[in-house]
Amino acid sequence: EPEVTQTPSHQVTQMGQEVILRCVPISNHLYFYWYRQILGQKVEFLVSFYNNEISEKSEIFDDQFSVERPDGSNFTLKIRSTKLEDSAMYFCASSVSVTMDTQYFGPGTRLTVL
Amino acid sequence: AQSVTQPDIHITVSEGASLELRCNYSYGATPYLFWYVQSPGQGLQLLLKYFSGDTLVQGIKGFEAEFKRSQSSFNLRKPSVHWSDAAEYFCAVGAREYGNKLVFGAGTILRVKS
Numbered sequence: 621e622p623e624v625t626q627t628p629s630h631q632v633t634q635m636g637q638e639v640i641l642r643c644v645p646i647s648n649h650l651y652f653y654w655y656r657q658i659l660g661q662k663v664e665f666l667v668s669f670y671n672n673e674i675s676e677k678s679e680i681f682d683d684q685f686s687v688e689r690p691d692g693s694n695f696t697l698k699i700r701s702t703k704l705e706d707s708a709m710y711f712c713a714s715s716v717s718v719t720m721d722t723q724y725f726g727p728g729t730r731l732t733v734l
Numbered sequence: 735a736q737s738v739t740q741p742d743i744h745i746t747v748s749e750g751a752s753l754e755l756r757c758n759y760s761y762g763a764t765p766y767l768f769w770y771v772q773s774p775g776q777g778l779q780l781l782l783k784y785f786s787g788d789t790l791v792q793g794i795k796g797f798e799a800e801f802k803r804s805q806s807s808f809n810l811r812k813p814s815v816h817w818s819d820a821a822e823y824f825c826a827v828g829a830r831e832y833g834n835k836l837v838f839g840a841g842t843i844l845r846v847k848s
Contacts, residue, residue, distance in 0.1 A: 624777070626777075653834070653835070655838075661840075662839065662840050663778070663824065663826075663836075663838040663841075664838070665835035665837070668833065668834050675833065675834065676833040676834070676835060678835070711777065711778065713778075715834070721834075722783055723836060724780065725770070725777045725778035725779075727775075727776060
């Protein structure tokens with residue numbers, strides 16, 4: 621069964637450094653998402669992406685964040701200058717349809733900012 | 735604003751006992767409803783979903799959920815819990831009117847006593 625994959629599973633970085641989190645969505649899916657879960661808090665929506673453009677973003681997704689689909693398979697989340705409060709589990713998800721549809725989640729990347 | 739409430743942070747049940755996890759939502763639109771499960775170190779796995787039609791939906795692993803519009807609820811049930819069901823369960827809600835983002839509840843941690 622096709623799965624969403626994410627790399628790395630864990631990332632430790634120093635405050636102020638740039639990080640790139642990588643995701644490979646399910647191959648025939650058209651919509652891609654990033655969510656995050658700060659330890660002990662809810663899973664929160666960050667951004668959705670379709671047709672090489674951001675469809676929607678939350679208030680959390682400020683200028684420090686960017687997303688990209690650099691090729692036909694990868695979907696990345698970049699944090700330009702990490703802050704302590706960016707420490708969280710980051711989940712990538714994808715769905716088939718451009719309308720509301722089931723989102724399939726990857727295993728997550730745990731980001732720790734020191 | 736859209737919100738999802740899972741009133742129980744932790745639930746402990748004996749193996750073989752029945753289970754009900756509660757989920758209430760507040761949405762200004764027709765909701766799409768999901769239950770996801772997360773085992774330690776794993777991603778979010780879809781258990782079941784409700785988009786329309788029969789308000790009692792069946793999912794994987796013997797789970798079911800019932801959508802009650804009048805109560806704004808989507809409670810998850812299982813008649814007989816297995817030790818392998820120990821995990822964290824998340825209720826999530828979306829709506830076409832609010833784009834494709836999902837709003838998650840805080841999660842319920844299920845412990846199973848042998």
